[in-house]
């Protein structure tokens with residue numbers, strides 16, 4: 001095969017063994033890579049109902065057929081496992097030299113199973129995996145760990161690591177690389193911690209096999225030029241995703257005080273222009289020519305890499321209007337290996353619980369010093385409050401009781417990311433039906449929705465959510481490629497089949513990537529959730545938080561706005577119908593069979609009654 005290496009490295013930490021597994025072109029073409037591979041492997045290999053933090057869970061690291069090759073924003077991989085935060089399918093992507101080195105090592109994926117007896121890390125060099133002692137790095141921050149591992153193995157390696165929060169199994173601990181590239185919001189770092197796995201180091205020295213090396217090179221040069229020629233390129237280079245703060249505030253969707261409001265009076269102090277005044281350099285993922293990691297010197301003199309999501313969640317959402325201080329909180333999260341989105345959401349939950357008297361001596365809105373202390377307490381699970389908040393807002397609200405479920409802003413257990421949806425039903429549907437819980441990456445329809453019709457509950461919105469899920473959650477996540485050249489600069493989707501053809505020698509039409517591959521992945525991820533939840537599954541799990549339905553905005557031009565529950569249910573019904581799922585949100589037998597998942601239908605029918 002060209003493009004794919006055709007090899008997966010399986011590492012069994014319990015028995016200290018590593019083996020190479022060969023796969024064929026049928027597997028490659030059916031699941032492509034990245035999320036396609038992780039979904040299929042987790043479905044096949046995990047027993048239903050396992051404890052996500054037990055040795056029975058598996059951590060999968062997977063790249064795609066274009067990963068490791070030069071090309072616009074292609075240096076990414078996916079990390080996945082059963083999520084300890086949500087109990088369902090969990091994954092995340094991150095741009096890192098680890099992706100490049102894994103492919104150059106002759107591998108397309110890693111399956112890590114079992115549990116080590118003592119802290120260890122994995123070193124992979126050209127198809128060989130070694131399990132080495134993590135003495136001296138266990139307990140260290142992600143930044144320090146990567147530095148030490150590069151000292152040990154040389155600068156020319158790729159590193160994935162967890163921080164103290166992963167070691168302490170904080171439920172929203174992430175996997176971090178290169179001091180700011182983080183992925184795996186639903187607790188992929190905690191899964192590593194549960195296995196006593198501190199880090200994975202990749203070193204690859206081989207070339208990825210290409211069908212048409214000359215043609216690929218020519219195409220890639222044209223693609224880079226295309227990106228640079230786009231009108232918005234210059235401004236993107238200045239502000240990257242941080243321009244979104246101003247846009248969100250203008251449109252009343254900037255999460256403020258735990259998603260109570262969509263406007264923040266101090267938004268100017270944390271927006272893209274405030275960033276420009278502080279910026280010292282840019283960083284980014286491998287092979288990217290529109291790098292969006294804007295680095296600033298924070299209020300304590302550290303380097304912090306900012307983007308929209310972390311600034312909104314650790315800024316306006318907790319009532320903190322000071323970019324230098326927001327940057328400190330962001331750097332702490334990256335160093336400790338905690339997801340910034342869930343962290344900002346959880347801190348805001350605690351602030352509201354303090355305001356309403358459910359937490360005594362808790363934390364006030366915008367209290368920077370207390371936020372710093374609390375982040376440490378969460379990462380190390382210190383004290384009653386730190387330990388409670390380390391569970392995420394769903395479990396924290398269940399334990400805290402009172403009415404706190406009313407301000408626990410999550411869907412399926414994953415904290416909502418940085419868009420307030422009081423008045424954007426299409427975006428609410430996107431959050432509700434995302435594969436991992438309330439995350440924006442799969443169907444960021446909000447810009448389109450605000451431009452076209454923000455109030456309607458229309459079929460067009462359902463179509464747009466599904467279209468974006470196919471492109472972003474299906475195609476990009478399985479290639480594995482960054483979506484930003486396409487969504488931000490208008491880099492056409494037609495480039496990807498051309499790049500694939502040059503790399504693999506196979507004509508794979510865009511329609512096939514979107515309508516067969518992506519739909520198959522969505523149905524399989526949904527089947528995973530249903531198998532885990534079995535009789536507990538209900539369409540209620542696809543519902544946005546109660547706040548957006550019942551507590552209107554009190555400020556700004558959209559004062560009084562709320563989502564309409566009955567109309568939202570109509571949207572959800574339309575979504576299910578178009579996906580070929582029944583009214584419970586479960587794929588029908590016919591849909592699964594049509595997507596080549598007859599065996600999945602068979603297995604799933606052992607857990608729930610399938611609609612024919």
Ligand code: SF4
Nearest residue numbers: 073284285288292482
């Ligand atoms: S645009 Fe940003 S996230 Fe995307 S590949 Fe480039 S640096 Fe990474």
